[in-house]
Amino acid sequence: xxxxxxxxxxxxxxxxxxxxxxxxxxxxxxxxxxxxxxxxxxxxxxxxxxxxxxxxxxxxxxxxxxxxxxxxxxxxxxxxxxxxxxxxxxxxxxxxxxxxxxxxxxxxxxxxxxxxxxxxxxxxxxxxxxxxxxxxxxxxxxxxxxxxxxxxxxxxxxxxxxxxxxxxxxxxxxxxxxxxxxxxxxxxxxxxxxxxxxxxxxxxxxxxxxxxxxxxxxxxxxxxxxxxxxxxxxxxxxxxxxxxxxxxxxxxxxxxxxxxxxxxxxxxxxxxxxxxxxxxxxxxxxxxxxxxxxxxxxxx
Amino acid sequence: xxxxxxxxxxxxxxxxxxxxxxxxxxxxxxxxxxxxxxxxxxxxxxxxxxxxxxxxxxxxxxxxxxxxxxxxxxxxxxxxxxxxxxxxxxxxxxxxxxxxxxxxxxxxxxxxxxxxxxxxxxxxxxxxxxxxxxxxxxxxxxxxxxxxxxxxxxxxxxxxxxxxxxxxxxxxxxxxxxxxxxxxxxxxxxxxxxxxxxxxxxxxxxxxxxxxxxxxxxxxxxxxxxxxxxxxxxxxxxxxxxxxxxxxxxxxxxxxxxxxxxxxxxxxxxxxxxxxxxxxxxxxxxxxxxxxxxxxxxxxxxxxxxxxxxxxxxxxxxxxxxxxxxxxxxxxxxxxxxxxxxxxxxxxxxxxxxxxxxxxxxxxxxxxxxxxxxxxxxxxxxxxxxxxxxxxxxxxxxxxxxxxxxxxxxxxxxxxxxxxxxxxxxxxxxxxxxxxxxxxx
Numbered sequence: 165x166x167x168x169x170x171x172x173x174x175x176x177x178x179x180x181x182x183x184x185x186x187x188x189x190x191x192x193x194x195x196x197x198x199x200x201x202x203x204x205x206x207x208x209x210x211x212x213x214x215x216x217x218x219x220x221x222x223x224x225x226x227x228x229x230x231x232x233x234x235x236x237x238x239x240x241x242x243x244x245x246x247x248x249x250x251x252x253x254x255x256x257x258x259x260x261x262x263x264x265x266x267x268x269x270x271x272x273x274x275x276x277x278x279x280x281x282x283x284x285x286x287x288x289x290x291x292x293x294x295x296x297x298x299x300x301x302x303x304x305x306x307x308x309x310x311x312x313x314x315x316x317x318x319x320x321x322x323x324x325x326x327x328x329x330x331x332x333x334x335x336x337x338x339x340x341x342x343x344x345x346x347x348x349x350x351x352x353x354x355x356x357x358x359x360x361x362x363x364x365x366x367x368x369x370x371x372x373x374x375x376x377x378x379x380x381x382x383x384x385x386x387x388x389x390x391x392x393x394x395x396x397x398x399x400x401x402x403x404x405x406x407x408x409x410x411x412x413x414x415x416x417x418x419x420x421x422x423x424x425x426x427x428x429x430x431x432x433x434x435x436x437x438x439x440x441x442x443x444x445x446x447x448x449x450x451x452x453x454x455x456x457x458x459x460x461x462x463x464x
Numbered sequence: 465x466x467x468x469x470x471x472x473x474x475x476x477x478x479x480x481x482x483x484x485x486x487x488x489x490x491x492x493x494x495x496x497x498x499x500x501x502x503x504x505x506x507x508x509x510x511x512x513x514x515x516x517x518x519x520x521x522x523x524x525x526x527x528x529x530x531x532x533x534x535x536x537x538x539x540x541x542x543x544x545x546x547x548x549x550x551x552x553x554x555x556x557x558x559x560x561x562x563x564x565x566x567x568x569x570x571x572x573x574x575x576x577x578x579x580x581x582x583x584x585x586x587x588x589x590x591x592x593x594x595x596x597x598x599x600x601x602x603x604x605x606x607x608x609x610x611x612x613x614x615x616x617x618x619x620x621x622x623x624x625x626x627x628x629x630x631x632x633x634x635x636x637x638x639x640x641x642x643x644x645x646x647x648x649x650x651x652x653x654x655x656x657x658x659x660x661x662x663x664x665x666x667x668x669x670x671x672x673x674x675x676x677x678x679x680x681x682x683x684x685x686x687x688x689x690x691x692x693x694x695x696x697x698x699x700x701x702x703x704x705x706x707x708x709x710x711x712x713x714x715x716x717x718x719x720x721x722x723x724x725x726x727x728x729x730x731x732x733x734x735x736x737x738x739x740x741x742x743x744x745x746x747x748x749x750x751x752x753x754x755x756x757x758x759x760x761x762x763x764x765x766x767x768x769x770x771x772x773x774x775x776x777x778x779x780x781x782x783x784x785x786x787x788x789x790x791x792x793x794x795x796x797x798x799x800x801x802x803x804x805x806x807x808x809x810x811x812x813x814x815x816x817x818x819x820x821x822x823x824x825x826x827x828x829x830x831x832x833x834x835x836x837x838x839x840x841x842x843x844x845x846x847x848x849x850x851x852x853x854x855x856x857x858x859x860x861x862x863x864x865x866x867x868x869x870x871x872x873x874x875x876x877x878x879x880x881x882x883x884x885x886x887x888x889x890x891x892x893x894x895x896x897x898x899x900x901x902x903x904x905x
Contacts, residue, residue, distance in 0.1 A: 210901070214542040214564070301728035323731025325879040411673040412731055413875025429535070430864045431542070 200444075207438035214431040227438035237439075239414065240422045246329055247336070247404075247418060248397045252390055254337045259344025260386065264378075266345070267352045277349075281342045288339070292406025295335045296322065299407075322408050325415045332404050332416050336397065344389040351385030352378070387458045391451070398447050419443055494522035495801050498537060499552035499788070501527035502735070504608055504755050507821040508552075514817070515808050521801055530735060531675050534863065541566040541793070549796040550805060552607055552788045555591050560860035561791060562595035567603040568792040573803050574602060579810045585609065587850050588826035592789030597858065604789025605806050606826035608755065611775070611849035612670075612684050612784035613842070614647075615742060615760055616640070616749045618771035620659060640773045644688055644717060647749070647776050651725035654748035666725025667749035668741035669718075670734055673874040676866060677734035679856060680784050681751060682718045682873050684775050687782035687854045689714035700899045707888035710779060715884035719877045725749075731878045753786045754849070757842040758822040772842040774849040785853035787824065826850075861898050868894035 175183070207227055211220045231237050266277050283291070298306040299321040310316060321331040355377065363373045401420045404410070410417030423443065427436035497512075499505045505527045512523040526547065528536045534554065540547055541561070553561060561567035574581065581589045581602060588606035595603055620626060621638050630638035634649050641647040651666030658664070670681025683691070691711045695701040705711075722730075727746045730737065735752055742750035742760070757772055764770050775783035790809065792802040808814060815827035819839070824846065830836060837844050857865045868891050876887040899905035 214538075214560075217564075304729075318728040320729050320731055323729060323878060325881060409674040409732060411874055411878065413673075413879035413881050414871055415875075415879055425867060428539075429867060432864075 203437040204441055206434050207441050209434040211434040211437075212431050213433040220434075223434065227435045228442070230435065231439050231442060236414070237419075237422070240417055240419045243329065243414075243416065244398065244400075244418045244420075247332060247400065247416075248394065250330075250333045251336045251340070251397055252393055254333070255341045255344045255393060256386060256390060258337065258341045259389065260348050260382070262341065262345040263348035263352055263382075266349055280345065283339045284342045286339070288403035289406045291335060291339055292403045295331075295338075296407055299331060323412055325412050328408055328412055328415050332407060335403060335407060336400070339403070340393060340396075344386070344393065347385050347389040348382055351382035355381045384458065384462050387454075387461065391454055391458065394454075395447065395451065398443075493520070493798070493801060494524055495549045495798060495805055496524040496526060496547060497550040497552065497790075497805075498526045498528070498540070498548040500530050500533040502530065502755060503759050504823050507818070507823045510821055511814070511818055511823065512805075514814070515805060518808070519804065521804065523805075531672075534675060538863065541795075544795045546793075546795050546797060548793050549798045549802040550790055551793050552790050553604065554788055555785060555855055556858050556862040556866070558592065558595050558603055558789065559858045559862065562601065562603045563860040565794055566791075568794045568799060570602045570605070570792065570803075570806070571600070573806075577803075577807050579605070579807065583810075583812075583828055585826045585828060585831060585850060587853055588787065588789075591785050591853065591855055591858075592787060592826075595858070604791040605810055606787075607790040607809070607823075608787045609824040609826040609846070609850055610753050610755050610786030610788075611846070611853050612680060612751060612786060613754055613757070613775060613845055613849055614749055614751055614773050615757065616771050616773070617747075617769065618767070619769045620654070620664075620748060621771070622768075640771065641776050644685060644721075644776050644778045648717070648721055648724065651721065651749050655725050662745065664745070665727035665741075665747045667721065667751065668730060668733060668738035668747045669722055669726060669751055670738065671722060671726070671730060671874070671878055672732050672734035672737075673870055673878075674732075675734070676856075676870065677732075678873045678877065679866060679869045680734075680786070682715060682877065683854075683856065684751065684784045685718040685721075685778070686711055686714040687784060688775060688778040688780065689717075690779045690782075693857060700895075700905045702892045702895055706892055707885060711888060712884045714778070715873070715876065715888065719880075719884070722877050754824060754842060754846050755786065758840070761841055767841050772845050774845045774852075782852050782854050783849045785855040787826075861902060864898045865895055 208222055208224060209220050210223050210227075212218060262280060266273060266280075295306075298304050301307050301318045301320045301323075306321065307319065310319075319327065321327045359377050359381075360373060363377060368376070399420050400418055401424065404416055404418055405421060408416040410421050414422075420443075423436055423439050426432050426439060430436075497508075499508070505525070509523075509525055512525075515521065516523055534557075537548075537551060537553065538557070538560070539545075541551075541564070551567075553567075558567075562569070573579075581593065581600075584593075584606045588609050589602075590598060592606045593602045593604045595601055627638050630650070630653055633653070636646075638650065638653075641650055647667075653666075654664055655666040656663060670677045670684075672678055689710045691708075691714060692705045693702060695705055727741055730741065733741070735756065738750045738752050739756060739760070741747045742752075760770055761767070761772075775781075790806060792799050792806065796802060809818075810827075812827060812829040815825040815830050816833075819825040819830050819836075825831070831847060831850075837847070856862065856869075859865060872887040872890045875881045876884055896905055
């Protein structure tokens with residue numbers, strides 16, 4: 165009888181669980197873990213994917229030394245850091261401000277929210293192309309608007325080494341501020357109204373209410389938005405590629421664009437694998453530290 | 465009765481499917497040819513209709529935008545792709561095509577079919593067909609001769625008030641510039657000048673960074689200043705040659721041209737942007753490939769608006785080589801058919817039609833014909849240019865050599881960073897790294 169029961173039971177719950185997640189795990193191993201291990205292995209070689217007949221030699225840590233000792237790579241890192249710092253700062257400040265505005269009830273609130281959110285629904289490549297037209301020094305709307313307020317004359321946002329890094333910051337901010345705004349708005353709407361009522365009773369000023377109620381409540385949401393945008397902007401490629409192609413010179417060539425050039429134009433597969441590993445470790449390291457900090461703030 | 469009716473309906477529905485299946489089975493043989501998307505490619509489509517009519521072989525074409533052309537085609541070759549049976553590859557690809565086994569060696573086929581490379585212009589055979597350079601190993605048939613040249617607003621040049629103003633300022637006549645110095649005088653003369661109530665600019669120069677634009681532009685000046693890529697006695701040694709004082713001067717001069725003559729926003733411009741700037745009446749000069757001159761001349765039947773001239777001389781006379789050869793892709797399953805196309809294309813009568821349709825034939829029968837010079841306003845310039853062309857490295861690793869050239873030249877010329885000497889030194893450093901990795905240095 166007991167034997168029969170066991171038989172009819174068939175697979176255990178644990179086994180069924182494994183059975184269900186097995187395809188996902190296998191897929192993850194195949195498309196994530198295996199390429200990662202393969203890239204790490206390649207990073208210690210002089211492999212060129214376009215020279216398949218060439219003997220692949222083990223070069224140890226040479227690729228890593230080369231990358232970390234190359235001034236041009238550090239320049240690209242600096243460019244990426246500049247881009248990230250300014251886009252994230254502006255998106256957080258403007259996103260939060262817009263969220264505070266839209267958290268008020270007024271006529272046309274919903275229409276305004278939808279309109280503000282539109283840019284992030286566009287394809288980054290399309291955004292790159294049309295901002296290229298907007299920045300045109302002869303017929304661009306951007307130039308016209310700037311000159312309307314103060315006559316700078318003709319200026320080339322994309323052709324000037326000083327202005328081009330700001331040109332990409334402006335476009336990314338325009339496109340992705342709605343994202344931080346939406347997350348902040350979700351945070352703001354989750355704050356219970358009685359907190360503000362209690363604060364009113366205690367005669368707290370609007371500023372005090374913002375500093376002691378709004379900001380701490382919305383901070384975990386802000387940090388989450390910062391994490392998402394940080395990871396995205398570290399990988400930024402399409403919009404900048406369309407807008408400036410990394411130029412003028414290499415003033416807007418972000419690390420991801422530089423990596424693409426090394427890997428798929430110069431075909432230095434071993435070298436670019438090492439480059440990718442370095443970038444992966446950087447973002448993974450930062451991401452982990454950040455998540456830990458974020459969790460601590462949440463726990464408070 | 466109902467059953468018969470239903471059978472008829474079903475038959476009618478199924479008939480097109482059977483017809484389609486049958487037509488697929490008897491579909492004619494076909495070839496796929498890859499090239500860049502531009503005017504000459506459209507001319508080749510027209511021309512190839514005759515090939516289909518003669519042989520019954522269908523021709524399919526895949527044309528890729530110039531900015532993605534190298535990426536798309538070289539990736540296809542590196543992946544041993546079978547998309548293309550015939551590829552019109554850029555001149556710089558010939559080394560990689562031959563060494564990496566992407567292109568079929570055509571010597572045996574040429575011998576068998578009696579196709580002689582002596583029938584084609586020597587410069588084009590050297591540039592588009594041979595690897596190693598100058599050897600008798602042929603990997604392509606010259607398809608499209610091309611070089612970088614200039615178009616100018618003849619109608620503005622012919623205005624008496626502008627002519628006299630220019631002469632009083634510079635002491636010589638406003639006309640086709642003989643040197644780069646004169647070219648600068650003229651283009652800066654037009655910079656910011658109001659003509660017919662519109663502000664005009666000097667010249668649309670190549671400044672594009674992503675593919676090959678700025679290299680193809682600045683080398684037009686560098687060649688004219690006598691630049692050599694390497695020590696003729698020590699191959700791959702560029703130091704002292706590529707960064708020699710005359711070359712530094714040429715790069716500085718090109719930067720001066722960019723600063724003094726370009727329309728605003730012309731900081732990432734190549735073929736299309738130069739054509740637009742010129743056709744919209746913004747600039748007095750445009751640098752571009754001969755391939756575009758039939759299109760430019762088309763709307764100017766009496767030749768009053770536009771004039772054409774070969775790259776001006778400076779220390780020597782030289783021009784940047786463009787153009788392509790046609791190769792059989794080694795990974796194709798239809799190599800025999802592809803060779804049939806090349807055999808047809810090499811025929812003198814087809815070559816003449818090619819020129820008539822707007823393609824630039826490299827066949828000596830066409831170029832040497834007494835009518836050739838008068839057949840188009842730019843024909844003489846084309847002949848002159850093809851005698852003085854120089855090309856960028858055609859090494860298998862040419863992309864790795866091109867990227868630092870693009871980046872450093874753009875950084876100096878457009879972005880104004882560093883010095884010309886510094887930019888050239890950086891390029892040499894990166895080139896040496898490439899040649900060292902290949903064991904050539």
